[in-house]
Every structure is written in C-alpha cells, then in structure tokens.
Amino acid sequence: MTFLDATNRLCAFSMIADLAELPHDLREALNKICQLRHLRQGQVIAHPGEPHDLVGFVAEGILRMQKTLPDGRQHVVGLLVPGDVYGRVFDGAMQFSIEAATEAKVFVFPRHAFEALLSASPALDRLMLLHFLTEIDRTRDWMVILSNPKVRGRLAGFLMMLCTRFRNIEGMLGSMNGMLTVSIPISRADLAHLLGARAESISRAFHALADDGMIDIIRPDLVVLRSIEDLADEAGEPEMGEAILTEDLPSHRIGSLRRL
Amino acid sequence: MTFLDATNRLCAFSMIADLAELPHDLREALNKICQLRHLRQGQVIAHPGEPHDLVGFVAEGILRMQKTLPDGRQHVVGLLVPGDVYGRVFDGAMQFSIEAATEAKVFVFPRHAFEALLSASPALDRLMLLHFLTEIDRTRDWMVILSNPKVRGRLAGFLMMLCTRFRNIEGMLGSMNGMLTVSIPISRADLAHLLGARAESISRAFHALADDGMIDIIRPDLVVLRSIEDLADEAGEPEMGEAILTEDLPSHRIGSLRRL
DNA sequence: ATCGGACATTGATCTAGCGCAATGAAGAGC
DNA sequence: GCTCTTCATTGCGCTAGATCAATGTCCGAT
Structure with a gap:
C-alpha cells in the first residue's frame, strides 16, 4: 500500500479525505517522503517530553494518546482512528505518548521534510489548519462528555x-x-x-x-x-x-x- | 487603545505575544481592519450554528465558551482570557456560544479581511497554526482535569x-x-x-x-x-x-x- | 431604606459509585 | 493437555456526592 492508495481508499475520512483533493503532484511529493509502518498492539511510538521528529497519518487501527502520570498510571486523553493525524509541526515536544491500541498501520513523514512541503504548499498548510480546528472541536466535545x-x-x-x-x-x-x-x-x-x-x-x-x-x-x-x-x-x-x-x-x- | 497598543502592552501572553513579533507593516494592516469592542458582562457575542463572520482577540476580561444543551442548560466548555483568539477561519459555523463572563474588551476582525491577510502572510498563518496547536494541548489538559x-x-x-x-x-x-x-x-x-x-x-x-x-x-x-x-x-x-x-x-x- | 432576585452556603437524607476481594472467562506460553 | 496471566464481572460495605430544602449574603432597582 502506498500513501496515494491510502488517500484514495480512505477517502471517507476527514483528514485523508481532504488530502485526496490535493493536487496530484503534491500527493506525489508526500508519497515520496512517507514511509508505511506496521505497529503491533501495545507498541509505543511517541514519548512525552522528547521531541518527536515524525508526523503521522493513521491508515488502519486505533491508537491512543495517553499521559503518563507521575505515579506511573496511564491516562488516556484521546483516540486516533484512521484518517487522523498526529505529531508536531514547527513545534516542540509531544505532550503525550502514543500507543497502538490495536494492530495498526501509519504513514510517517520526517518532520522537516513535511514542514518544507507545508511551507511550499498553501493548500496543504490550509488543510492542516482546518484539521487542527476540527481537532479542537473534537476535544471540546470530549469535555462535554466528561463533564x-x-x-x-x-x-x-x-x-x-x-x-x-x-x-x-x-x-x-x-x-x-x-x-x-x-x-x-x-x-x-x-x-x-x-x-x-x-x-x-x-x-x-x-x-x-x-x-x-x-x-x-x-x-x-x-x-x-x-x-x-x-x-x-x-x-x-x-x-x-x-x-x-x-x-x-x-x-x-x-x-x-x-x-x- | 489601538490594536498595536494592545500587542505591545499584552506582550506577556501567548497569542498576542507572538503577534508583537510580526513585521510592523503586517501589524499595521491588522490594525487597519480591526475594531475595538467593549462588552458588558453577560453579553453574548457568538451563537452556535450560525456563521460568525468575525475573528476576535481578547484584550481584557474573561469570556466563556459554552454549549447550550437542548434542555436550555448552559454548559461551559472553556474560558478565554486576554491574549486568546476565538472565531473561525476558512470554516463553518461556531460550535459554541461565547459570552462575556466579566466586562471585557475584544479586538474583532472581519473574517474575510482577516483570511485575506492570513493568505498573504505566511508568518501570520504560521502563528495561527501554532496557536491552534497550543489550544489543542490546553483542551487536552482540561480533559485530564475533568477525568x-x-x-x-x-x-x-x-x-x-x-x-x-x-x-x-x-x-x-x-x-x-x-x-x-x-x-x-x-x-x-x-x-x-x-x-x-x-x-x-x-x-x-x-x-x-x-x-x-x-x-x-x-x-x-x-x-x-x-x-x-x-x-x-x-x-x-x-x-x-x-x-x-x-x-x-x-x-x-x-x-x-x-x-x- | 426596603424589596426582590441571583447566588452561596449549610443541613439532612439518600443513592451512585468507590474500594476491596473473590470469582469467572479468555488467551499466551509450556 | 495444563498453568499462568490478564481482563471482566459480581458482591458487599462504605464514603462521596446528588438531591431537596432552608437560610444567608450581596447588589441593584424602586
């Protein structure tokens, strides 16, 4: 499976759906710098505090974002489902660790290469901005549920x-x-x-x-x-x-x- | 008070702090399209569902974002303090209503003019993206508190x-x-x-x-x-x-x- | 000053949910 | 096959918090 396949196949989902509408050459460029990773259940792919130099798109499976409390307990703060994006751009360390809740497949992009594409492509940049706005709304919906x-x-x-x-x-x-x-x-x-x-x-x-x-x-x-x-x-x-x-x-x- | 005054005076805060580092001509441009609004306590400035055509920066006071549940109860989902940004860009309707918790002052920008500046200025665009990333983290911190x-x-x-x-x-x-x-x-x-x-x-x-x-x-x-x-x-x-x-x-x- | 309304506090009762412990059920490894 | 481990469920006593009601406090309007 290539990234282009995924964007076409997963076209029902928020982020990747929008990605499918990007110009073909931009998707080719993304395709070139991305790498498909298979995650086994329980595998941790990001640790809080340390800079994470990858941006990832979930292709299959469920990941969970969690905070490790000082007493060692794990605190789930969100789920990532196919179509979701994780990772930091233009920015410091991850706030949470990310762990595969099920077997999963993710596309990962080296952060700097991804940022370069972001800077070069207003369309991709706009997409990320909208994606983050959506993510804010989702998290606020979580707040309503939790309260x-x-x-x-x-x-x-x-x-x-x-x-x-x-x-x-x-x-x-x-x-x-x-x-x-x-x-x-x-x-x-x-x-x-x-x-x-x-x-x-x-x-x-x-x-x-x-x-x-x-x-x-x-x-x-x-x-x-x-x-x-x-x-x-x-x-x-x-x-x-x-x-x-x-x-x-x-x-x-x-x-x-x-x-x- | 002008917007430029505010960016200088409020330089301790997240969003406006970063704004102060924008090129002077961009801040002048923002200054031109912005308008200072005084809000009395309890005043509602945004309603969920209907498109809100303003982007706002809080200069003074506290606003609260709230969801109106079908039974009429108000459900607070977050607070806005000086330096915070609210409103939608390139995007649909507000998810929540915003109400002044105290007397407050906000700078408002017509959405389309603001979006035009966003498109024209990668620096401002980048700033908004980072701001939204911060906002996501804040909301996740809320989740940890609420759970x-x-x-x-x-x-x-x-x-x-x-x-x-x-x-x-x-x-x-x-x-x-x-x-x-x-x-x-x-x-x-x-x-x-x-x-x-x-x-x-x-x-x-x-x-x-x-x-x-x-x-x-x-x-x-x-x-x-x-x-x-x-x-x-x-x-x-x-x-x-x-x-x-x-x-x-x-x-x-x-x-x-x-x-x- | 007095009234009225919104809000905070306090009390008393009752229930939902905690905390601990024991018991199942399902999968991994031998 | 078996054991070992992990996870889900169930029971029971007990506390935190919901619920209902009353009282107190502050502020603005008259």
Whole structure:
C-alpha cells in the first residue's frame, strides 16, 4: 500500500479525505517522503517530553494518546482512528505518548521534510489548519462528555462519540439486522481512566445500560446499540442521536458531534 | 487603545505575544481592519450554528465558551482570557456560544479581511497554526482535569489551571504576602457544569480545601492558594505544582500545564 | 431604606459509585 | 493437555456526592 492508495481508499475520512483533493503532484511529493509502518498492539511510538521528529497519518487501527502520570498510571486523553493525524509541526515536544491500541498501520513523514512541503504548499498548510480546528472541536466535545456528572451518562456519550468517529471506518462499526454494532477499542481500565471512574463502575454502567435495553453486550469489546435516542438522552444530548440517525451525513462539522 | 497598543502592552501572553513579533507593516494592516469592542458582562457575542463572520482577540476580561444543551442548560466548555483568539477561519459555523463572563474588551476582525491577510502572510498563518496547536494541548489538559474521579481533585486542577493561565494577566492573579491569589471568573453553578458536579458539591469542595489549609476563601470569587504543592497533589499532578512554583517560566509549551 | 432576585452556603437524607476481594472467562506460553 | 496471566464481572460495605430544602449574603432597582 502506498500513501496515494491510502488517500484514495480512505477517502471517507476527514483528514485523508481532504488530502485526496490535493493536487496530484503534491500527493506525489508526500508519497515520496512517507514511509508505511506496521505497529503491533501495545507498541509505543511517541514519548512525552522528547521531541518527536515524525508526523503521522493513521491508515488502519486505533491508537491512543495517553499521559503518563507521575505515579506511573496511564491516562488516556484521546483516540486516533484512521484518517487522523498526529505529531508536531514547527513545534516542540509531544505532550503525550502514543500507543497502538490495536494492530495498526501509519504513514510517517520526517518532520522537516513535511514542514518544507507545508511551507511550499498553501493548500496543504490550509488543510492542516482546518484539521487542527476540527481537532479542537473534537476535544471540546470530549469535555462535554466528561463533564456529565453520572458514569452512565459519560459512557453513553462515549458510545455516541465512537459512533460518529467510527462511521465508515472498516471493522469498527457494523450493523446486525438494522442495529449498529460498535467495537470498543480500549480496555475497561483505560476507559475508566478516560471517563473518570473505576473499571468496576464502567463494567456496571455497561450492564446497567444493557438491562435498560439500550445496548446488547456481545463481547466486552463489542456492543450493539439498540436505541440511539435513549443513549443520546442518557448522554444529555438528544441532538447527538439525531445526527447519528441521519443516514446521509452532510460534510463534517455541522452539528455538535456530526464531524467524523 | 489601538490594536498595536494592545500587542505591545499584552506582550506577556501567548497569542498576542507572538503577534508583537510580526513585521510592523503586517501589524499595521491588522490594525487597519480591526475594531475595538467593549462588552458588558453577560453579553453574548457568538451563537452556535450560525456563521460568525468575525475573528476576535481578547484584550481584557474573561469570556466563556459554552454549549447550550437542548434542555436550555448552559454548559461551559472553556474560558478565554486576554491574549486568546476565538472565531473561525476558512470554516463553518461556531460550535459554541461565547459570552462575556466579566466586562471585557475584544479586538474583532472581519473574517474575510482577516483570511485575506492570513493568505498573504505566511508568518501570520504560521502563528495561527501554532496557536491552534497550543489550544489543542490546553483542551487536552482540561480533559485530564475533568477525568479526575473526585470533585476535590477536579477543583484543585481547575485552580491550578487558572494559575497558569492567569499568570501575568492583570487583575486575575495577585499576591498577598507571598501567597498567590486567584480570582474565580465564573459562578459556582457554571463551575459545577464545567467540572461535572452540582453547585453545592463545588461549594463544599471549596470549603473542604479551605479546612485542609490548602486555600483561603476571601470572597466566593477570590481565593488564596496557600499550598500549591498540596493542591497539585490533590489534582493528581505534582508536576503542575513545580511548574507554577518555578518563577522564571521558560517559553510556553514545555511541561503539561506550563503553557500560558 | 426596603424589596426582590441571583447566588452561596449549610443541613439532612439518600443513592451512585468507590474500594476491596473473590470469582469467572479468555488467551499466551509450556 | 495444563498453568499462568490478564481482563471482566459480581458482591458487599462504605464514603462521596446528588438531591431537596432552608437560610444567608450581596447588589441593584424602586
């Protein structure tokens, strides 16, 4: 797989979708300096504090960004899904470490070469700027989810976010006789850290939602969403439900969580 | 006060600090298209969903970004302090409404004129890109604070964040015989929404921290931080304390919360 | 000065979620 | 096959925090 293949194949996703619209010669230039890396699960590709000289695009799999607290605990602060970009440009050290949550493939670009292309191409530069704006919105959406006072509500919000982000991502979102199935890319313990709770509480919250008929738990890492409306209601944001249920999503960045 | 005055006077802050280093003619150009607006407390200057055709720089006061939930509740998702930028460029509608938490002054730029300058000036463009990167980091720091399972911990983290962000901002951070005083720019109810708790719990958490000698509550909106280390410990991030206690902060974006 | 409203605090009760411990379930290595 | 390890689940006592209600405090308007 080359980078050009990926941009064409992954054209459903935010960043890479936009990349596909770049002039062909620019994509060729990107193709020349990029390198495909296979990551095994658990592999760490960036450490906080030390300068990371690569910019990466996720092609397959899920990565998680996490902060290592002084006491050694890992604190998940975000997920990267295919189409996402990570790494620093024109800038200092990484704030977080990045670890492959599943087996994954990423395209990496030497930072300086990438920056040179950025400087030379206003179109690419503009794309990165828009991408970062989208990322800010996503992170603020996270804040809204996290500030739900109840664990059930936060979990419901998390599931809704997975829905919007995993839409069209191969293998992450399926449908079982009309119902939406979501694969949960991280463990209960990590989810607990992410949602400000304990693993036991997360487990209980999952089963509480199941008891209320909102979800079915096929496996710990695979759930069926039976009632998006109820989940959105639980999360405190009916509008999220509408957005997900709307089949023909318009281009990203319309409603709160409508961005892919 | 002109925009040029502001960039010189506010040179301690992130975005405007960098602006001050722009070529003089570019700042003149910005000066020409900008307009100073006085905001009274509670004034709303941006509504979610509708396109906002202004880009703004905060010169004085505190603004809060908030999401209006379907049930009418307001959900604070971030604060803007002097030196911060808001608004959209090359892009769709605002995701959140912005409201003046205190009396405030902002410089506003017509969006299209600003975008034209952005396109014409790689330096300004680069500055905005870096600014957004910083903003992403800040929002992720928020996530870490919000995912603290205890209200006390989240409140402590919030106070620490105010410390780092208010550093050098006139009137927001003072010192009383060696102790750091912080002014709390939002009400208990808003703080409760922001931190995923109830106003009563926030009030109790404040007084619990006071009982433990970590803070003194002068007025509901003014507290003295007696022990940064203990607060940082409570927040779960000893490193935050070190960063604040270090008098000569290096340039922004070094440690977790060292960015101003 | 007095009234009214917004906001902060305090008290009392009740429940959600923590914390610890024990028990399953699934995969890796031998 | 087996054991060992890791992860998810379940039970139970206990605390933090939600919830409801009352009181206090400040400020602006009359």
